[in-house]
Amino acid sequence: MKVGVIGFQGDVAEHMEFLYKLKDEKKRDVDPVLVKSRRMLSEVSALIIPGGESTTIYRLIKEYEIYWDVVRRAKNGMPVMGTCAGLIIVSKDSQDPRVRGMGLIDVVIKRNAYGRQANSFYDTLKIKGIGNFVGIFIRAPVIESASNAEVLATYEGQPVMVMNQYVLGLTFHPELSGDTRIHEYFLSMVGREGYVSTGSREWYVSGVA
Numbered sequence: 001m002k003v004g005v006i007g008f009q010g011d012v013a014e015h016m017e018f019l020y021k022l023k024d025e026k027k028r029d030v031d032p033v034l035v036k037s038r039r040m041l042s043e044v045s046a047l048i049i050p051g052g053e054s055t056t057i058y059r060l061i062k063e064y065e066i067y068w069d070v071v072r073r074a075k076n077g078m079p080v081m082g083t084c085a086g087l088i089i090v091s092k093d094s095q096d097p098r099v100r101g102m103g104l105i106d107v108v109i110k111r112n113a114y115g116r117q118a119n120s121f122y123d124t125l126k127i128k129g130i131g132n133f134v135g136i137f138i139r140a141p142v143i144e145s146a147s148n149a150e151v152l153a154t155y156e157g158q159p160v161m162v163m164n165q166y167v168l169g170l171t172f173h174p175e176l177s178g179d180t181r182i183h184e185y186f187l188s189m190v191g192r193e194g195y196v197s198t199g200s201r202e203w204y205v206s207g208v209a
């Protein structure tokens with residue numbers, strides 16, 4: 001099964017390495033694919049949008065005309081994992097006109113809400129279905145509300161990991177933790193039957209933004 005990583009900017013290599021680790025060491029059915037075009041996207045069964053600088057990644061996926069394809073594929077059931085900047089991009093509302101959320105998961109985001117890069121931190125989180133996990137937060141966004149998304153983990157009372165049927169969103173960086181359990185969890189979302197789009201922005205699908 002081909003799993004893509006949007007490959008323009010940010011923690012691209014780290015996610016690719018994790019997928020290779022799952023393939024080579026854990027013998028999982030996963031072929032990592034760097035996604036930088038519509039054609040590359042069309043080949044994958046699941047997609048990771050990495051952390052990095054959301055305004056840059058957003059601009060490039062627009063420029064390379066991948067944005068709407070991701071929206072269409074996700075609404076047809078392709079699982080997407082958005083970490084940090086990636087979560088900002090898949091969110092319903094990023095509250096920043098420079099990054100129009102894809103509306104794939106019902107969360108409202110505040111970018112850079114913990115402060116500057118120097119205010120980055122890590123702490124142990126308790127994740128539903130996974131257990132204790134070291135969350136590494138790098139100039140992370142905050143999830144201000146998670147109306148219809150299921151909350152899998154919180155930090156100081158605020159959601160930091162959320163999901164719906166086809167999207168997994170994290171404000172921290174699992175690819176920097178050395179721990180592949182979240183990636184494995186994501187893989188388990190692939191190929192599940194019965195995906196139904198619950199996105200409230202169906203008008204996005206027709207491209208009428």
Ligand code: GLN
Pocket residue numbers: 050051052053054055083084085086088111112138139140141
């Ligand atoms: N501060 C970044 C942004 O808003 C996100 C940080 C990250 O992905 N680590 O784009």
